[in-house]
Amino acid sequence: MKPGWEAVIGLEVHVQLRTRSKMFCACANAYGAPPNTHTCPVCLGLPGALPALNAEAVRMALSLGLAVGAKIRPESTFYRKQYVYPDLPKGYQITQGPVAVVEEGLLEVPGDPEVRGASGPVAIRLERAHLEEDAGKSAHDLRPGASLVDLNRAGVPLLEIVGAPDLRSPQEASDYLKALHRLVVFLGICDGSLDEGSFRCDANVSLRPAGAQAFGTRVEVKNLNSFRFVKQALAFEIERQAALMEGGGTVVQETRGWDAQAGETRAQRTKEAAMDYRYFPEPDLPALRIRPEEVEAARAALPELPEARARRWREAHGVGADEAQTLLQTPAFAAYFDALAEACGQGKAAANWLLGEVSRLLNEGTGGIETFPLAPASLAELIRLVESRVISHGAAREQVLPALLAGEGSAEAIVAARGLAQVSDRGAIEALVAQVLAAHPGPVAQIKGGKASLTGFLVGQTLKAGGGKVDPKLVNEVLAEALAKA
Template sequence: MKPGYEAVIGLEVHVQLKTRSKMFCACRNQSGAPPNSLTCPVCLGLPGALPTLNAEAVRMALVLGLAVEGTIQPRSAFYRKQYFYPDLPKGYQITQGPVALVEEGHLDVPGDARVRGKEGPVRIRIERAHLEEDAGKSHHDLDAHHSHVDLNRAGVPLLEIVGAPDLRSAQEASDYLKALHRLVVGLGICDGNLEEGSFRCDANVSVRKAGEAAFGTRVEVKNLNSFRFVRQALEHEIERQTALLEAGEAVQMETRGWDASAGETRGQRSKEAAMDYRYFPEPDLPLLTIEPEEITAARAALPELPDQRIRRWQEAYGLGLDEAQTLAQSPAFATYFDELARLSGSGRGAAAWMLGEVSRTLNERGISIEAFPVEPKKLAELVRLVDARTLGFGTAKEQVFPVLLAGEGSAEAIVAQKGLAQIRDRGPIEALVLQVLTAHPGPVAQIKGGKESLKGFLVGQVLKAGNGRLDARLVNEVLAEALAKS
């Protein structure tokens, strides 16, 4: 952001709810099925077909509202939002009207100190979260002469979460989106699959001179489906608008799309006036009424929220924010870490394995933590051995962990069978240190001359001579003593 200017950003996030069936019919809510195979008269918009509200979608919206400490409206209505597009067969979308099920919530995110001028979290208001149905999907790249429409997605339950224009940088927008993603996945209401469009957003961004109260001209960037694209698109759009203002030109109100290959936003259509969607109440659906006991039951069923888990891990184990956020990437991953930390008695050790070898294995095999072949109890034994310095981390990673992955015995048995336990007897270590110092008089002389960095080279030579079985901490200690005496 150029000095003297300020960005104003608000995100509208579309969360595809993880229900078994669609919003207003019994068709399966499932991705990957053959085109147009999950449809019925209701989601095809055939005359006379009547919608029936999905109670589970309402429950999920209610849970989200409580998690963001929003106001749950006891009564809300559904409206018809009229517009024509090939993937909207009814010619209108059913969405909640002026009053949403959830109003006035908030989400706390790390503030961008570069634009805020101070460190610390900032509170981003959530104006509303309302239920609606998704449209189908148009494919324009399958045929050189025709567009294709797949209506499997038509009628899938969506929760649109409208954030207030409280974000002040592309980084804050990305952080807000990540926090919201962790929340909806942690609550179990969305699978969070960005590539399949289960979690996507539109960004509203304007630029104004620093200190001005009035907003600049707003531009909407549509259908951003990755944290990286959100950040890149907003950074580009902020620079583009700032350059226009610097040149004395006006920013046009319009909708733009993000071209990732070109690294720029591109105009799609102008928005000189608000669209007239001709909203009117949906005549086939009654008012949505939420009873107090429903709110009480939903509140009692709330799990530990991702941000609560993150703070607990930071306080209990001294983890950094980035580490804790990565561990909270999914409920199953977080649960595995919690169990591993409990069984091993080492939160930091458990985190190191989860963020290192466990994550690497999941990525290499293309699996989730649910399919990870080593149960927490077995991995905890390995964490304990390393933490107690019975086993070196390198040896554990290279010679024990692969055997555990193959399902061949326990960590303690593998260490015993292969004779991998660390040598912690000072006698053999002192002998190897003396041997290395004698073999490398040059580095020893340079260290005495003040080149302390060469100590690492000598430590490495000692560890190599000990075939990776020496206690590295004790090697450092003995080496320091030997150098001081020489």
């Protein structure tokens, strides 16, 4: 951030809802079909075709509203937003009007200490979340000299979530977007695919002198579909606006696009005002009325929310805050951890294995936790053997886990078949330690003289004398006692 300026940022996030059909017709809401195969008179905007509201899309909107503590409006209406574009077959978009089904929510994100002067969470206001339909998709690079239009996406249900201008840096904007993305995915209302456009945003940014209250002139950067691009586009736009004003120029209210290859925003068009869209009530749809029992049914159906889950893990298993956030990477990953922690009874150890060895294996492969071949109960058995000191962590990681993945049987059967059970008999280990100390009088004398780093050498010699099957923790305990007496 350039000294002397404060950024004011608000994000408008478009969330494609995971309904089976489109917002106002029965066409399939599915990505990847051949062009223009999921269309009908309604989503093509043919004369006489009448829309019918998707009830499941309404339920999903209620889920989001309840999850962010918003007000659910008992009555809201649909409007026609007029604009002409090749992939908008009707010439207008059906969207909600001045009142949205969801209004006045809050989403907590980490505050950016570089701009706020202190660390800690910040509550970002969600002004509204309204239902609307998506437009089709234009392709300008498939046929030379022509633009092609695919209307499969036309009419797909969208929930547009309008954030208040409460963000103060590109980092906060990225954190907000990530938190919202995780929420809609865990709610099950969006698949969250950034590549497919299921989750995308427009960023509004202006600058004002530090300490000022009035907002500056707002610029909108359209269709950002990655967390990285949001940070980069906002950082560039902040620098551009600051340089412009410091040079005596003025910022123009406009829409700009992000060119990722050039690393810059580019002007697209002068920003429209509401009057340019000629909003008027949709005559073919009645008002949307939400009954109290519908709200309560949506509340009862809410899953455990991500932050509540992370808090439970911290309190029940002693999982660190950063570990909890990583465990929340996907609903499937979080569910696997819950099942693993319950099965082994060792939540902290379960987190260590899942974030360590299992994540390493997943990163080396091509699938997610959904394709991991070990059921939580199978991995839990291995963790219990390590935690009860039946086998060492090294043997579990290097020998038992690969054998489990190869389908050689249960963890206990593999340990028995390979003779991997470690010696935990104190008397036997005391005898091994005595042998090692007698065989290495020099290092013993040096340790007594203050060179404690050589203790590791004696531990290694004891483990070697035990054929790698003695309990390392017990070896350290016995060795420390023996050295104290030597």
